[in-house]
Amino acid sequence: MMAEFCGNPAVEAGEVLMPRKRKFDRSRICVKCKINPGNLVIRHSVYCKGCFTPLIFTKFHQALEPYINHVSVGPRRGALKPSGALLIGFSGGLGSSVLLDLVYQRYCANVGSDNLKGGREHPRKNKVWQKIYVCYVEVSDIFPETSDRTAQIREAIARYDGFELIPVRIQDAFDRTWWERVSGGAAPDLAGLPFDLGGGDSEPVAALQTHIRALPTPTAILSTLSTLTRLLLLYTAYSVSASHIVLGTSLTSLSISLISSISQGGGFVVPQAIQEEWFPQFVQRTIGDTSWNGEVRLVRPLRDVGMKECTAWVWWHQLLVVGKQRIPVPKQTIGDLTKNFIIGLERDYPSTVSTIAKTVGKLAPRGDSRVRCVLCELPTQQFVQRWKSRTSIRSFTDDASSMDTATSSLPHYLCYSCHTTLTSKSARSTATLNLHSSNSAPALNLPMWAATRLALELGSEQSVGPGAPANEIWETKKLDDGGMKSLVGEFLLENE
Amino acid sequence: MAHLKLKIEFGGGLELLFSNQRTHFVAIPSTVPQGDNKGQPADINFLTHWLRDNLLKERPELFIDTGTVRPGILVLVNDTDWELEGEGEYKLREDDEIVFISTLHGG
Numbered sequence: 355m356m357a358e359f360c361g362n363p364a365v366e367a368g369e370v371l372m373p374r375k376r377k378f379d380r381s382r383i384c385v386k387c388k389i390n391p392g393n394l395v396i397r398h399s400v401y402c403k404g405c406f407t408p409l410i411f412t413k414f415h416q417a418l419e420p421y422i423n424h425v426s427v428g429p430r431r432g433a434l435k436p437s438g439a440l441l442i443g444f445s446g447g448l449g450s451s452v453l454l455d456l457v458y459q460r461y462c463a464n465v466g467s468d469n470l471k472g473g474r475e476h477p478r479k480n481k482v483w484q485k486i487y488v489c490y491v492e493v494s495d496i497f498p499e500t501s502d503r504t505a506q507i508r509e510a511i512a513r514y515d516g517f518e519l520i521p522v523r524i525q526d527a528f529d530r531t532w533w534e535r536v537s538g539g540a541a542p543d544l545a546g547l548p549f550d551l552g553g554g555d556s557e558p559v560a561a562l563q564t565h566i567r568a569l570p571t572p573t574a575i576l577s578t579l580s581t582l583t584r585l586l587l588l589y590t591a592y593s594v595s596a597s598h599i600v601l602g603t604s605l606t607s608l609s610i611s612l613i614s615s616i617s618q619g620g621g622f623v624v625p626q627a628i629q630e631e632w633f634p635q636f637v638q639r640t641i642g643d644t645s646w647n648g649e650v651r652l653v654r655p656l657r658d659v660g661m662k663e664c665t666a667w668v669w670w671h672q673l674l675v676v677g678k679q680r681i682p683v684p685k686q687t688i689g690d691l692t693k694n695f696i697i698g699l700e701r702d703y704p705s706t707v708s709t710i711a712k713t714v715g716k717l718a719p720r721g722d723s724r725v726r727c728v729l730c731e732l733p734t735q736q737f738v739q740r741w742k743s744r745t746s747i748r749s750f751t752d753d754a755s756s757m758d759t760a761t762s763s764l765p766h767y768l769c770y771s772c773h774t775t776l777t778s779k780s781a782r783s784t785a786t787l788n789l790h791s792s793n794s795a796p797a798l799n800l801p802m803w804a805a806t807r808l809a810l811e812l813g814s815e816q817s818v819g820p821g822a823p824a825n826e827i828w829e830t831k832k833l834d835d836g837g838m839k840s841l842v843g844e845f846l847l848e849n850e
Numbered sequence: 851m852a853h854l855k856l857k858i859e860f861g862g863g864l865e866l867l868f869s870n871q872r873t874h875f876v877a878i879p880s881t882v883p884q885g886d887n888k889g890q891p892a893d894i895n896f897l898t899h900w901l902r903d904n905l906l907k908e909r910p911e912l913f914i915d916t917g918t919v920r921p922g923i924l925v926l927v928n929d930t931d932w933e934l935e936g937e938g939e940y941k942l943r944e945d946d947e948i949v950f951i952s953t954l955h956g957g
């Protein structure tokens with residue numbers, strides 16, 4: 355014993371070699387069938403190839419099927435009756451390729467056949483969705499260094515029978531024709547307004563490029579593209595009477611986006627990052643009405659399936675992965691840094707990543723808001739500028755606050771996260787976002803839904819904000835810089 | 851010098867770094883020819899470096915990171931997760947099939 359303790363001075367002097375952690379719990383035998391030798395380790399549990407496929411199917415339908423009926427009626431599959439069609443948001447990436455395959459295998463392949471034997475307890479595979487669309491958003495017109503991949507995407511989708519592709523281009527967000535089509539003519543006349551909201555007159559590609567050029571950081575560019583993509587998918591879904599959108603966000607990507615969204619001020623919308631109920635701004639809803647009026651439910655059926663499981667699925671089911679378009683931004687973004695961090699973490703501490711998604715997913719902010727940000731259409735706290743003034747250091751001579759509270763300034767209608775995206779930490783004042791652009795300041799181009807909403811808000815009344823009673827108490831807990839750091843810090847101890 | 855014949859496959863976009871060829875049949879030295887581990891039987895760590903030096907055409911940082919396979923790449927040894935086989939320390943055998951699949955595509 356002594357010899358062992360006193361041994362090897364070379365090791366003691368420099369690196370003390372940690373015993374290698376085993377990546378799996380008990381034996382190499384599959385935890386499910388307890389017969390076959392395992393093929394894959396999933397967060398310390400060993401599965402054989404034969405048990406892996408049903409495992410992923412189970413995770414997939416458990417994360418999707420309870421949310422299919424507009425009003426939940428029970429767990430029985432036979433009772434699945436969605437109100438509208440299904441729209442798959444497809445990026446060509448790993449997660450959405452796996453999602454496409456799972457949707458096909460479960461709802462399209464062998465529909466009506468008796469391949470699931472059994473009596474009443476096992477209803478025949480029946481057609482759940484009357485129509486399944488796949489929507490792809492192409493960004494190549496905005497970035498000349500990228501190439502249009504719509505043809506490759508079309509090819510990948512053509513491998514599955516019965517999916518209809520809806521190709522969308524990112525600049526459609528600034529296209530009046532597109533907006534009239536998806537909104538059914540809800541586009542207002544923007545010409546008579548005392549300011550230029552963009553979108554209306556200029557060419558869509560140029561309008562979006564102007565919008566992007568005005569953004570302060572590469573991180574802001576990526577988060578803008580992801581907001582535009584999300585809204586394009588939502589409005590497209592509405593326009594084809596889809597009641598559901600599914601996205602291929604894996605457990606790993608969910609952890610990445612939750613952490614990077616929180617660090618960009620998106621803390622208030624964490625529940626929507628996992629699942630979202632959305633309806634277009636022009637749909638009138640009555641409280642208590644349980645019928646379907648075109649609302650779209652956005653679900654992430656792979657939220658319990660990690661990147662590693664997706665990879666194994668792609669390999670073992672021989673899927674063709676087109677790959678996600680890489681957006682050429684000049685330097686590393688918060689998203690990149692978070693991604694590298696989480697992927698490294700997942701290798702060394704596989705359970706931690708799922709803990710992040712689950713822990714952050716439970717952080718439901720108090721003070722649910724019915725007020726929506728004009729840009730991202732997610733619920734927002736009212737009077738963002740008040741939030742801003744509490745969390746940032748302002749100089750005493752800064753008199754911009756009086757201007758900020760004016761309903762004619764854009765920040766009044768933005769959530770904290772979009773506000774942060776449009777401005778940088780300190781380089782820009784919110785005053786540059788004033789809608790009454792002076793001759794010197796170029797007008798800020800806005801996507802069609804935001805322009806429409808602002809036109810309506812500003813056209814109808816001048817004194818009250820976006821539906822908020824003036825004396826409403828701002829009740830949501832303040833999450834200041836320190837609070838944010840300690841929240842993220844629980845996960846990011848090593849590097850911060 | 852004795853050699854080991856192996857079948858190497860790349861997937862998930864990783865093949866783009868290896869002449870856009872998915873399957874490679876290679877013969878690598880059965881023991882490490884030089885360096886700290888000289889004379890040791892060839893393991894996956896050695897194979898990884900051998901592939902970088904002999905087959906990799908571009909961007910080595912997308913394949914190797916701090917001396918081992920970059921996080922996010924799934925490695926299968928004869929269709930089994932390398933985590934069940936000792937990871938980089940798995941001792942290679944004649945006719946082994948080693949698969950490297952990148953997961954860095956995102957959602």
Ligand SMILES: [Zn+2]
Pocket residue numbers: 384385386387388389390401402403404405
């Ligand atoms: Zn099994």
Ligand SMILES: [Zn+2]
Pocket residue numbers: 727728729730731732768769770771772773
């Ligand atoms: Zn917003």
